[in-house]
Amino acid sequence: MGTNFCMQKKPCCECGLAPPEVHLGKRSAGWQYHARGYRAGDLDEVLPNATVHSLVDLFDMIGRLINKGWHIEDEYGTEYSVDDFKTAVELTKTWNGSAAKSPYWDGKARGYDMSDDAIDDEGWSVCYREFS
Secondary structure, X not given: OXXXXXXXXXXXXXXXXXXXXXXXXXXXXXXXXXXXOEOOOOOOOOOXXXXXXXHHHHHHHHHHHHOOOEEEEEOOOOEEOHHHHHHHHHHHHEEOOEEOEOXXXXXXXXXXXXXXXXXXXXXXXXXXXXXX
């Protein structure tokens, strides 16, 4: 069982509309955090010219959206501060005292098409397609 995280913005008080949520990735027991990557143009509706190719980029995007009134929420409706979310992500580096599985390297070992996935400079798995 895992937990997905996203950025959300409360609906407009005048029209009731809210921009689409921005998927941040997933935390699963025994696995490293799996970040959702974004290529140029993917986020233009909410954050023009933003890209996410690493965890550093992800936290930069989060900071920019927080400054625009967005918040971090998990799929169960729990809100997270930036620091609490960072801690939740960092805690996935290990599992029961040893290195957690990487979604990227595990997929490669199983022969999956990993052309929409990458590993950032710090070893975090980044996926450029939507996943749950």
